[in-house]
Amino acid sequence: MRRFTLIAVPYFWLLVLFLVPFIIVFKISLSDTALAIPPYTPTLDLNSGWEGIKGFFADLDWENFTFLTTDDLYWKAYLSSLQIAAISTLFTLLIGYPIAYAMAQSADEWRPTLMMLIILPFWTSFLIRVYSWMGILSNEGFLNQFLMWTGLISEPLVILNTNTAVYIGIVYTYLPFMILPIYAALEKLDASLLEAAEDLGCSRLTAFWLVTIPLSKQGIIAGCFLVFIPALGEFVIPSLLGGSKTLMIGKVLWEEFFSNRDWPVASAVAVILLLILIIPIVLFQRNEQKQREAEGQ
Amino acid sequence: MRRFTWFNATSLTLGFVFLYLPMVILVIYSFNASKLVTVWAGFSTKWYGTLFQNEAFLDAAWVTIKVAVVSSTFAAVLGTMAAYVLVRGGRFMGRTLFSGMIYAPLVMPEVITGLSLLLLFIGIGFDRGMMTIILAHTTFSMCYVSVVVSSRLVSFDRSLEEAALDLGCSPFEAFRLVTLPVIAPAVISGWLLAFTLSLDDLVIASFTSGPSATTLPIKIYSAVRLGVSPEINALSTMMISIVTVGVISASLISKRAAVRQQREERAAERIDD
Numbered sequence: 325m326r327r328f329t330l331i332a333v334p335y336f337w338l339l340v341l342f343l344v345p346f347i348i349v350f351k352i353s354l355s356d357t358a359l360a361i362p363p364y365t366p367t368l369d370l371n372s373g374w375e376g377i378k379g380f381f382a383d384l385d386w387e388n389f390t391f392l393t394t395d396d397l398y399w400k401a402y403l404s405s406l407q408i409a410a411i412s413t414l415f416t417l418l419i420g421y422p423i424a425y426a427m428a429q430s431a432d433e434w435r436p437t438l439m440m441l442i443i444l445p446f447w448t449s450f451l452i453r454v455y456s457w458m459g460i461l462s463n464e465g466f467l468n469q470f471l472m473w474t475g476l477i478s479e480p481l482v483i484l485n486t487n488t489a490v491y492i493g494i495v496y497t498y499l500p501f502m503i504l505p506i507y508a509a510l511e512k513l514d515a516s517l518l519e520a521a522e523d524l525g526c527s528r529l530t531a532f533w534l535v536t537i538p539l540s541k542q543g544i545i546a547g548c549f550l551v552f553i554p555a556l557g558e559f560v561i562p563s564l565l566g567g568s569k570t571l572m573i574g575k576v577l578w579e580e581f582f583s584n585r586d587w588p589v590a591s592a593v594a595v596i597l598l599l600i601l602i603i604p605i606v607l608f609q610r611n612e613q614k615q616r617e618a619e620g621q
Numbered sequence: 622m623r624r625f626t627w628f629n630a631t632s633l634t635l636g637f638v639f640l641y642l643p644m645v646i647l648v649i650y651s652f653n654a655s656k657l658v659t660v661w662a663g664f665s666t667k668w669y670g671t672l673f674q675n676e677a678f679l680d681a682a683w684v685t686i687k688v689a690v691v692s693s694t695f696a697a698v699l700g701t702m703a704a705y706v707l708v709r710g711g712r713f714m715g716r717t718l719f720s721g722m723i724y725a726p727l728v729m730p731e732v733i734t735g736l737s738l739l740l741l742f743i744g745i746g747f748d749r750g751m752m753t754i755i756l757a758h759t760t761f762s763m764c765y766v767s768v769v770v771s772s773r774l775v776s777f778d779r780s781l782e783e784a785a786l787d788l789g790c791s792p793f794e795a796f797r798l799v800t801l802p803v804i805a806p807a808v809i810s811g812w813l814l815a816f817t818l819s820l821d822d823l824v825i826a827s828f829t830s831g832p833s834a835t836t837l838p839i840k841i842y843s844a845v846r847l848g849v850s851p852e853i854n855a856l857s858t859m860m861i862s863i864v865t866v867g868v869i870s871a872s873l874i875s876k877r878a879a880v881r882q883q884r885e886e887r888a889a890e891r892i893d894d
Contacts, residue, residue: 326792331713334703334763338722341760345737348744362743423636426629438633440872445640447864449821451838452857456643459650459849464659466646499640557730559824564845574732578824581736591740594733605728 353591354384364588388592398593401571402600408487408562408572409555412494416551417544419495420502424543425536427503428510439507446500454493454564461489461565485567493561498554502547509543510536542615549608556604557597573597644861651854659849668855678840678856685820685837688751692758693815699759700766700815701808705796707767708774726764734761735828742829749831757829758819765818766811773807774800806875813871817864 355364392398427438445453460466461484468480483489513536521531537544559574566572573593581590651669655662672678703723710716726734738757742749777800785795801808823838830836837856844853 327710330702331706331710331719334699334706334767335715335719337699337760337763338703338719341738341741341756342722342726343718345741348740349733349737352740419636419639422628422632426633426636429626429629430633436872436876440868441637441640444865444868445644447817447868448644449838449857449860449864451821451823451841452647452860453643455841455845455849455853455857456647458845459659459854460643460646462659462849466659469659496639496643499636553728554730557732559730559732560842564842574730577732577736581828587740590736594736597730598733601728601730608728 349591349594351384352588353388353595354386355588356383356385356387357586357588362587363585388588389596391589392592392596397571398576398596401573401576402596404571405556405573406600408490408494408570409552409558412491412498412555413548413552415491416495416498416502417548420499420547421506421544423499424503424506424510427507428513442500442503442507450497451560453497454560457489457493457496457565458484461492484565485570487566487570489565489567490562490570490572493565494551494555494558497561498551501550501554505546505550506540506543509540513539542611542618545611546608546615549604549611553601553604553608556601647854648858648861651851651858653851653854656851668851669859672852672855675852677835678837678852681835681837681840684751684834688754688758688826688834688836689816689819692755692819693762693812695755695759696762696766696815697808697812700763700811701770701804703763703767704769704771704774705800708771709779723764723767726761727768729761731822731824732828735825738825739828749829749833751830751834753829753831754826754834754836757825758815758822761825762815762818765814766808769811769814770804770807773804777803 352364357364423442427435427442430438458465462468463480463482463484465484467483468477471477472480483492517535517539518531521535522528526534557574558572559578562570562572562575563578566575574597577590577593577597580586580593650659650661652664652666653661654665654667703719707720707723735757738753738760739749741747742753747753781799781803782795785799786792790798821838822836823842826836827839827842830839841853841856844850
């Protein structure tokens with residue numbers, strides 16, 4: 325009996341507050357927009373019995389999904405989210421790898437401190453970290469002031485409210501997610517393998533390329549997914565740092581819901597976003613699984 | 622092969638400058654006397670003064686703290702239960718679905734979680750306010766708690782629990798007297814994680830809050846959409862300092878605990894010899 329309660333309580337909680345809401349989203353994505361409260365039709369009318377249920381299902385259709393394919397705003401937004409997420413993941417990797425590498429090479433007594441310095445920003449408010457870049461990237465911001473002071477430029481660069489600012493924001497906020505798994509992989513790396521490679525005539529660079537990189541592959545893959553997956557549905561960064569031309573699907577969904585109050589279309593946007601996310605999520609899970617098996621041996 | 626190289630030193634330095642400089646600038650400019658946020662006009666603490674007179678911010682801060690305390694406590698209890706079920710529960714109907722529902726919220730875009738919960742609350746006619754934010758936050762943070770706690774449970778020797786059961790403990794007593802003390806640090810860090818996630822959340826709170834309850838991130842977001850403001854700089858500085866002090870003291874405490882445990886283990890080994 326106790327075992328039953330132990331399982332049932334969290335199970336029931338997640339069913340009601342996680343799974344059922346998704347079914348509702350899916351249902352509303354098949355409904356039509358209406359000028360009513362709630363602003364969609366049909367609503368399930370159980371009072372009229374079986375006829376009501378049949379009528380309810382008859383009124384559901386894929387119209388919103390067809391609409392998403394006809395209006396090019398949506399597929400452009402999906403494509404541009406994928407592009408922004410992919411490019412910023414690449415930059416995060418290029419910046420994060422040397423940091424993780426240097427951490428793994430540092431003296432043992434320094435590592436806990438370095439680790440804490442990487443994790444500390446993660447505990448700081450995400451919103452504040454994104455906001456902090458607004459003052460740096462604006463036209464009269466610190467970056468422009470600094471560049472004009474050095475004489476590199478004479479006119480301020482327009483960075484805030486462009487895609488460049490979004491890239492910077494994503495790289496900045498998700499950098500710890502890239503560093504930590506790579507560091508974890510590099511830390512376990514057996515240094516004698518590198519010595520062996522060098523003894524066998526590899527230069528340090530070749531040894532790095534042929535030994536270190538392949539052995540930290542799992543960490544690189546995990547880090548890339550940990551950045552790419554949340555970046556794809558990101559809302560705060562494109563909304564604060566991006567401009568009116570920045571198209572990201574999280575922002576489109578938000579505006580569809582709060583500004584246009586078109587709940588069925590917003591739900592359809594959410595369903596498609598989920599479908600797109602399933603691929604990287606499954607790949608990520610498989611990578612984690614492989615890693616666990618490798619460690620188990 | 623621990624080698625000091627200029628390359629490593631440079632990438633660490635540049636990396637940490639990149640991570641910390643924006644926040645340092647924010648903190649410095651919160652003491653700026655000028656309302657123009659990028660022009661330095663002398664040291665002043667006046668923005669902290671105006672912040673503390675701003676009723677709307679204080680109300681929102683109070684709501685945020687209440688939501689965070691309640692939701693992270695619920696999340697710690699539910700998340701620990703879920704972790705226990707996942708690691709020790711054995712087989713039961715719908716186990717795959719259950720573990721799927723634990724891991725899915727971790728990768729779910731916030732806009733989707735927020736939207737789906739809002740549609741649920743409207744569908745069942747639940748008035749939106751503090752209660753709905755608490756329910757929403759509990760749901761996603763219990764999954765984080767469960768991941769943290771289950772990684773501790775996996776590494777915990779099950780025979781200790783079995784010994785307690787053999788010695789006449791009820792399963793609940795065995796949990797309370799043997800398992801709970803061992804996983805307590807994980808539960809506490811899970812609680813802290815849930816607490817910060819809740820303090821930080823803008824998107825899900827925006828979807829699930831009603832006119833009666835506004836949280837601090839919602840207030841900050843609507844203020845900064847229009848541009849940088851010195852009051853928000855002051856508020857951010859306070860939040861950054863609280864987190865910094867919290868994280869550093871927590872890590873010092875856990876370091877001291879680790880040292881003490883090591884010393885005790887060494888002493889125990891000496892007795893064994």
